[in-house]
Amino acid sequence: MSASTENTTPMNRDSLLEELFDRWRDSSERGANISLDDLCRICPDLKFGLEKRIELFESGRLNKSMSDTAKVGDGDSQVLKTNSEINSLTFHAKGGLGAVYRATEKELKREVAVKFIHSNLVQDRESCTRFLLEAEVTGRLEHPGIVPLYGIGQAENGRLFYYMRYIDGETMDEAIVRYHQTRVGQGLATEQSIEFRKLLTSFVSVCKTVAYAHNRGIVHRDIKPANVMLGKFGETIVVDWGLAIPVARDDRFRTSGEMTLMPSSGSQNSTTSGGGAGTLAYMSPEQASNLAPTPASDVYSLGATLYKILCGHPAFSGDNGHVVRESVIDGRFAKPSERTRGVPAPLEAICLKAMKQQPKARYATALDLAADVENYLADAPVSVLSETIGQRLARWARQHRLAAQSLGLAAIVVVLISLLAAAWLGTLANSEQQAREQADQMRELAEVARRENLRTSANFLAQAIAYEIDLRWRLLESEAQSEQLRKSLLAINAAPTDASLWEPLQAWLNERRLLKGGAIKSSGWSIFAADGTQVARAPRARSVGQNFRHRDYFHGLGNDLQKDAPEAATLKPLEHLVAKTQDEDLVHLSCVYRTVNGDKPVVSFAVPVWSAPATVPGREVIGLLSISLEIEDFGLPENALLFQVDESQITHRSGTVIAHARLGKLTDSETLPSVSSDVIALGEQLRALRLKPGRGDSEVDALLPTFHDPVDQQDGLAAIEPVIVAARPEHIGDIGWVLVVRETR
16 A cells, blocks of 8 residues: 555545544444544545544434334325434444444433444345344344344444344343352352342343243354343343344244244355354354254253353363363363352252253253252252252251251250259169159159150240241331332322332332242232232232232231121221331231132231331321231141131131141131130130230149140140240230140150
């Protein structure tokens, strides 16, 4: 190239100007700044033209047009055309096929992401076909886990582009790196941390998004953490569908009823071969062998993604691509537990199952993979790991803390008594008379210890149940302070028929149950508006949208009303308790009832949602936040039962048994059993005494020498203790339940 361009023809000048502009664009896309003087060093007379070209580009004069056909008027067809202008482009990121810019759509004043094909690929037919295929697949896959595409067009310089929703957040790869940099100690010491569970929850969302694509007949081919965006508000988005191809669907992927997606972009060859494409570290063995991919290939890549979540780095890495490819094909990689200490065995088993060398040995679908990870998050067994007896016992102890604590305390008492007895026997006199006397004393001591042990077990277990009740109230009280919850309920109460206002509240409730629900057992979390309508439930159920103002957990009258009772129409949340309870003490445990979502005895814990913080005078209750619980989930040991002193609204009798390890399901054809009248009377006496200042523990013996269990028909010595939440006012803490613990044989 000469130092001057005076003799250059107009065509050559245009080509040279285009080359300089492309060099400037490539530099900008890499995030580097290059001066125009350096660019035009050998052709300074082109600097003015280059400045104008750059100014034209940066002004954002990108136009997108779209058309659709609609029936209007008398049925005549017309084409409706709309135009959008996109401006204020700022470089954001760069990939193999194109570069992404943040921009603003002028008409709607919304922030968007614009992806351009690289300048050097504009004339490459195969690259343009891939770019158009990526846009079409992204636009036609309609799923919350896939970014919405707004439109496609061509810039004035001929570069193809499409624009879509801008996701403000980070990639899953960045989140994984940050988690492993900040976790405490070696291994997964923080496996139950919020950040780790968030990563696993996002991974489940990725699996379900990929499963949707498979049900539409699309294989992504490049699943990896860098191709997953995590939004600031919980969004999990699978991006970069540039390598996606359609595949034939078998029966596994037809049951959902989704229509097969057959892209119009691209040739037959480009959509049916597809071997070898993808990212090597996450590529399946069949892709690395240049074989045609299947949904099982994406399942493998999902397993490789889970591997990085567990270890902080991919299963395969290295500078020599050929060696890495051979390792992928042969399935040679270290187990997660061999590279990172403390990897949970269930998650490692799930990861290795998904990364099996043979496609048929992997999970059949991405949904099956998601289900196993969800089981792990719920502390349930996974399908790919046989648990030892010790692991099963550990899970039982986690899920039945009350029973485990009670049995542990009883064992300690027995051991202590045995030690005392052994020490006592060691001091027995040698004489026969002294031996007999000592033996009599030991029998008396053992009998006293036996009875005291039973009393202690009943007292401890009753206090443990009271603690579990108060724990749920305190959790709900904390969550009810949410400003988002308060504002959403105010909006719903102002427009009670607008169901669109419920969805943000549903999302909030799902998030809170996910973050806090692991600490306690529950059947579901619910939110009720001021008129008694259930506006959100986690997990979502058919009860959402129904009105429950007749329920005791809503009004606090002590029993449910008939659903169509006239007095129910005017009731307000916890109306019966508001007048006699301080705001800070206002909580409620409902009577035992049947739900519309199940058939077992259930209670609900409810707290009010106030219209303003406690410091604001004149505030009022605008709704309820509640947790429902099947009573059997208190996890009573097999030798214990709970009965209700007051008349039950289910059986219309006093003394109804509401919890027992062998109670079974509550059905219309069965009647819940009741304890005898003398047991009810003793429960009433102890209930009155325990509510007195000083408790009066010694005034009534809590032992029943011959208690008859009405469920398993066994007789024996038993201790009785009312369940009272001592930390609450009497009319709140006295819930009307009595516990019976029977001596085991």
